[in-house]
Amino acid sequence: MADYPFSPALRLLRWTVHGTFSILLVVALAGVARQGQIPQVLGGILLGVFYAAGIVIEGRLPHFGGPTHLRLGRAWLVLITVGWAVLALAAPQFVWLAFPLFFAYLHLLPLAVALPGVAVLTVAAIMAAAWHEGQLTTAQVIGPTIGAVVATLMATVYKVLDAESEERRLLIDDLVRTRGKLVEAESDAVRLAERERLAREIHDTLAQGMSSIILLLRAARRDLVEDPATAERRIVEAEDAAKENLEEARNFVRALAPPALQQSSLVAALRRISDSAVAGTSVQARFEVSGTPVPLPAVYDATLLRIAQGALGNVSRHSGAGRAGVTLTYLDDVVMLDVYDDGRGFDPSETAGFGLRTMRERARALGGSLTVESAPGEGTAVVATLALPLWEAP
Template sequence: MNDSVPAAPPAASSLRLVRYALHGAFYALLAVALAPAVLGPDGRAALLPGTLLGLAYGAGALRARRAARARTGLWLAVLTALWLAGLLLDRGFSYVAFPLFFLHLHLLPVRRSLPAVAAITGAVVAAQAAGPGGLTAAKVIGPVAGAAVAILTAYGYAALYRESSRRQRLIDDLVRTRDELAAAQREAGRLAERQRLAREIHDTLAQGLSSIVLLARAAETADPDAPEAVRARVREIGRTASDNLAEARRFVHALTPPALDDAPLPEALRRVTARTVPGAAFRLDGDPCPLPVDTEVALLRLTQEALANVARHARAEHAAVTLTYLGDQVALDVYDDGVGFAPAAGSASAAAGRRTFGLHGMRERIADLGGTLTVESAPGEGTAVAAVIPLGAAGARGGDPRPRASASPQAEGVHP
């Protein structure tokens, strides 16, 4: 059993219900004990200690969770003394012994709570024995059985609390381990992809550029009286540059998400919306036009991240994705009417932390394209994520629009 009442139980609502039930039982049994004094002339002397007992219990119960252990022990001693005074004046106070059992068992360590329960049980037996009929087996069995029930209940509660706390710790460890494993896997994937691209660039583009440099130097040192040799060098430079341009486009195509391989951006966003948040709406405004690859990838990734947050955290009834072509810029809006969060809270909670971390990365990606990303949300008010990318800036930073299947790399190569 715990030495004292836990300060932060895992199931706060259930424990509050238990405390309220204990408070209600105390006052109900105290009312039963004081009923003869209130309704008739018998037991009027017990009215004063009974009233003081009720007031002391109420005052202490309001401060018990914030009080120090020494002050809690003093409060419990005062309650016990007032109860004994009432018991000496009226045997009806024997009913109040049952909630006192629980108070001693929960607020005192085991080495003190069990002797206190035994003493209270003895006082009840003595008070009952002093009444009509003297000491009988029923007057002993009743209080002892009540004490035994209280002890077993308190021990059972303590065991359930320890088990609940242990399970909560295990759940927290599992969640933390899962997040660490996911982060490690993402980092390993990034490193592997970086190494793969480094090898590819070294074996193709870097070698091709080195060849171009060597051919250019050879052309510079060629005999000016042999123009055919110079033209041959220049043609070789053109072929090498064309081959490297094709390799560069192959890299860009390999980095393009599969969702954009066989569909334009609006259709890809429509599919992602329907797949990630069933029932979410997708709207297209304006006339679609070809966008640079980086811009399309950024808008697709932003939609995936925002909709994943909606599915995991928002508990929304409605969500909508809007892609708008505005001539000189493209805008993307993702809205949901869910529980929302506080964007400025940072790491105030784990969930909010995971949500803002992903959006922070997307904000940097959009900023690299010359655009802006705005997140508007508040607890209970839903969330709106809006990105705007100027097409001029996107074209300058993101390269030429995505080549179509009919485009020929050789046709756009460098020729003399």
């Protein structure tokens, strides 16, 4: 079956025209057959066969609806018109075949050519009927004229509907393409977000853990000869840190909460990492809680823990501090995490490393904020503030 490039309404019109032509041709053949006009019968059959052959051939042509198909269709219409004219002069029964030809003209020809063609065809039908009757009557004029007007109006309406249908189809195609692009862009955004998330997790956990292990092993090497007991303790601490790092890596795959929070509270986890993050360095860390602790959603616990890990990692690696402190403060409507040190400090307006950007993004993801107060030679304070969920507020 041909894949017609026309709307359903226009296809219905086409097959209605073909059906009307077939019915009128059968009626005409029956009329001339009753009168024993064999040549006219044979001519009518030949016209019908040629008409049907054109319909069959057009459905098998490649590039249906293209320029070649249109040229062949117009040539077919000319031959059908000539055949109709011969039969209309031979027998009056064939005159009414002009009606479906009106539609064919309006469908296959440009409007500027189709309308004069329909007018000529109408006049030819009127003159053929008058020639057979031997006189021109009002009925002979009104019949073909009304048929031409009706055919013109119907074809025009159907063309307008077809144009609107094509416009809607193009709009739907554009919408489908746009939706596909949006889906692709959304997929890219999801992949980038996941990549960013993994980068943050690795920076705040594995990277910090590996730094702690390196510092502990370096301290153990220094104490290996003069203080073997201390060196042994450092090695044990490094082994524990390596185990925790391994568990962090496994949690990336399982997308679980941080190991430090799986079997303990946020307060206990922060107390533990405050000691382990600076182990093997000369930094003395202190952890404090202010206010009354309240339960927080797991994502809040994880975010505050990751921010503390990132900030303490910066203290141990970059600050050169002697003392550091971590304070978790519970107020009526917010929870605050302060990580401060008395190290060398820096200019926050000129230094914006990946770690600080990651901590700020973590806070913003929960509607919070992160501020950094520092100056060269004056230490550093990192303050994360998260609004307590309404259902958690005391």
